[in-house]
Amino acid sequence: MKRFFRLSKWLHKYLGLLLILFLLWMSVSGVLMNHPRLIANFSVPGWLVPPQYHVENWNRSALTSLVFSEKQPHFAYAGGKLGVWKSRDGGTTFSEMMDGLPTSRYDRKTNHLWLWENRHGSLLLAATNYGLYACDPQTEKWWHVPLAGEPEPVRKILHVKDGLVVFTDSQAYRSPLPPAPLHFESMELKRVPAERRVSLVQLFFDLHDGKIWGLPGKLLFDAAGLVLFFLGISAFYSWYYPWKRAREKARQLPRRSRPMRRLFKWFLKYHLKLGIWTAAIMLVIGGTGLFMRPPLLAVIAEGSIAGTWYPGSLPDNPWHKKIHNALYDAVDDRWVISASDGVWSGAGDFSQPFQKADLRVPIFVMGATVFEPYGDGGYLVGSFNGLYHWQRASGTSIDMLTSEAAAEVSAVRPAEKMVTAFLQTPAGET
Numbered sequence: 001m002k003r004f005f006r007l008s009k010w011l012h013k014y015l016g017l018l019l020i021l022f023l024l025w026m027s028v029s030g031v032l033m034n035h036p037r038l039i040a041n042f043s044v045p046g047w048l049v050p051p052q053y054h055v056e057n058w059n060r061s062a063l064t065s066l067v068f069s070e071k072q073p074h075f076a077y078a079g080g081k082l083g084v085w086k087s088r089d090g091g092t093t094f095s096e097m098m099d100g101l102p103t104s105r106y107d108r109k110t111n112h113l114w115l116w117e118n119r120h121g122s123l124l125l126a127a128t129n130y131g132l133y134a135c136d137p138q139t140e141k142w143w144h145v146p147l148a149g150e151p152e153p154v155r156k157i158l159h160v161k162d163g164l165v166v167f168t169d170s171q172a173y174r175s176p177l178p179p180a181p182l183h184f185e186s187m188e189l190k191r192v193p194a195e196r197r198v199s200l201v202q203l204f205f206d207l208h209d210g211k212i213w214g215l216p217g218k219l220l221f222d223a224a225g226l227v228l229f230f231l232g233i234s235a236f237y238s239w240y241y242p243w244k245r246a247r248e249k250a251r252q253l254p255r256r257s258r259p260m261r262r263l264f265k266w267f268l269k270y271h272l273k274l275g276i277w278t279a280a281i282m283l284v285i286g287g288t289g290l291f292m293r294p295p296l297l298a299v300i301a302e303g304s305i306a307g308t309w310y311p312g313s314l315p316d317n318p319w320h321k322k323i324h325n326a327l328y329d330a331v332d333d334r335w336v337i338s339a340s341d342g343v344w345s346g347a348g349d350f351s352q353p354f355q356k357a358d359l360r361v362p363i364f365v366m367g368a369t370v371f372e373p374y375g376d377g378g379y380l381v382g383s384f385n386g387l388y389h390w391q392r393a394s395g396t397s398i399d400m401l402t403s404e405a406a407a408e409v410s411a412v413r414p415a416e417k418m419v420t421a422f423l424q425t426p427a428g429e430t
Contacts, residue, residue: 013239016235017235017236017239020232020235020236023228023229023231023232024229024232024233026228027225027226027228027229027232028225028229030209030221030225030285031222031225031226033209034209034210034218034221034222034225035218035222036106040104040106040107041103041104043105055081055082058080060081061080061081061420061421062080062081062082063078063079063080063421063423064079064080064081064110064111064112064369064420064421065078065079065080065110065111065112065113065421065423066078066079066091066113066421066423066424067113067114067115067124068091068425068426069115069117069122069137070117071117071122073090073426074087074088074089074090075087075088075137076090076091077097077113077115077124077137078091078094078113079110079111079112079113079126080109080110080421081105081109081110082105082108082109083096083097083098083101083105083108083109083110084096084097084098084101084110084113084124084126084135084142085097086137086140090425091425097135097140098142099140099141099142100133100135100141100142100143101126101128101133101142102128102129102130104130106129107128107129107130108128108129108130109128109129110126110127110128111127111128111129111153111154111155111156112126112127112154112155112156112157113125113126113127113157114127114157114158114159114164115137116159116177116178118179120179121136121138121179122136122137122138123135123136123137123178124136124137125145125157126142127153127154127155127156127157127166128153128154129153129154130151130153131144131145131146131147131151131152131153131154132144132145132147132154132157132166132184133145134182145182145184146184147166147168147171147173147184147186148171148173148184148186152168152169152170152171153168153169154166154167154168155167155168155169155323155324155325155326156325156326156327156371158326158327158328159177160328160348161348162176162177163175163176163177164176164177164178164182165187165328166184167323167325167326167337168323169321169322169323169324170317170319170320170321170322170323171186171187171189171317171319171323172186172187172189172326172335172350173185173186173187174187187350188350189319189337189346189350189354190346190350190352190353190354191318191319191344191353191354191355192353192354192355192356193353195306195307196306196307196314196318197304197305197306197307197341198304198305198306198307198309198310198314199303199304199340199341200300200301200303200304200305201297201300201301201340201365202340203305203310204288204291204292204300205288205292206312207284207288208284208285208288208289208292209221210222211312212310212311212312213311213312214312214313217312220281221281221285224278224281224282224285225285227274227278228278228282230270230271230274231271231274231275233267234267234268234270234271235271237263237264237267238264238267238268238271241260241261241263241264242264294412294413297365297412298412298413301365301411301412302411304341319339321340322339322340322341323337323338323339324338324339324340324366324367324368324371325337325338325367325368325369325370325371326338326371327371327372327373327379328348328373329345329373329377329379330373331377331392333347333348334346334347334348335347335348335350335354336357336359336371336379337354338363338367338368338371338381339367340365340367342356342357343356343357343359343363344356344357345357358395359379359381359390360390360395360396360397360406361379361381361388361390361397361406362383362385362386362388362397362406362408362409362411363381363383363385363411364383364384364385364411364412364414364418365411365412366383366384367383368381368382368383369382369383369384369419369420369421370382370383370387370419370421370422372422374389375389375391376391376392376393377392377393378390378391378392380400380422381397382419382420382421382422383418383419384414384415384418384419385409385411385414385415386399386400386401386409386415386417386418386419387399387400387401387419387422388400388406401417
């Protein structure tokens with residue numbers, strides 16, 4: 001037992017010293033990421049970001065939506081992670097079109113664009129991470145379109161029949177078409193009554209940041225993050241001071257002032273106490289963090305638990321922060337929603353509960369980036385797993401990049417070619 005104690009003490013000391021900078025960074029970044037609204041308006045210099053994250057030639061999801069004007073075919077509007085851009089030469093060059101959009105790059109991320117035009121005017125809508133925005137292309141000035149409650153990410157804007165339907169990550173809203181004033185009303189997205197389940201991915205993420213217990217849980221885990229920062233600083237000093245004293249003693253240097261020794265004792269005392277008091281929380285944060293990225297993410301990707309086993313309270317809305325994308329199937333007059341817990345299908349007038357759809361197409365765990373009607377009643381579905389044409393007649397999917405039948409692929413291991421958008425020009429170029 002003594003040998004095991006000495007070994008564990010040695011490992012704790014030297015592994016801790018090796019990981020100090022990493023743990024300090026993880027503690028600070030973890031607290032900040034737990035409250036994204038606090039940092040949404042801040043940016044960092046490009047040189048601090050690894051080269052693979054630099055935006056060059058519309059990479060990194062800088063371009064995910066593109067619409068062309070029918071009145072002026074050489075005018076095009078592009079949206080993506082950087083916001084909205086306008087082209088006056090058919091897409092050869094683009095200039096910013098940001099006046100009125102959120103100043104934060106995080107909030108300005110544009111997930112979808114929709115353009116309405118008639119002989120009397122035009123209106124451009126942008127689905128951003130901070131809600132829905134509208135713009136008169138003549139003035140190029142944006143304004144916020146209220147939906148309900150606090151602004152939430154808008155995923156898709158669809159023109160269906162005589163109305164306009166907007167999907168956020170938790171809800172759907174419908175409004176009359178322009179030129180009537182935009183007035184969105186919430187639509188009830190009912191689900192077939194069934195046992196409510198929670199994916200292991202959601203469970204681990206909610207445990208990792210304390211969100212599973214609401215605001216008190218997040219604040220408790222914030223405190224644990226600050227304790228982790230203190231443990232890193234105190235660990236370094238608790239090692240450095242004895243090391244420094246040993247060197248001074250070996251060189252027969254005069255003894256230093258007592259405040260440094262008192263600081264050493266204080267650091268050592270509370271390093272031990274806080275480390276013990278927060279050990280359980282640290283284990284939860286560290287243990288769940290291991291499963292939040294590949295390869296261990298693959299272990300929990302397909303798992304789920306019954307909602308009754310969820311240790312916190314679940315929101316009343318079963319769609320809460322789950323919607324990734326949506327399309328309208330005109331053949332069957334149905335909505336199809338790609339969500340974090342699968343693909344769901346419901347009546348076009350929202351009168352019937354949505355139920356799980358057996359859509360046999362690979363979709364990466366982060367959701368469908370492309371979700372459109374395509375071909376003879378089929379769907380075009382793209383994600384980090386590739387781009388596929390789901391064919392209605394056979395119920396099978398064809399890989400658009402290889403023209404072969406879709407193979408079984410991992411939902412957590414991205415393909416070599418990760419698809420972030422499918423764009424088409426008026427001339428049919430894709």
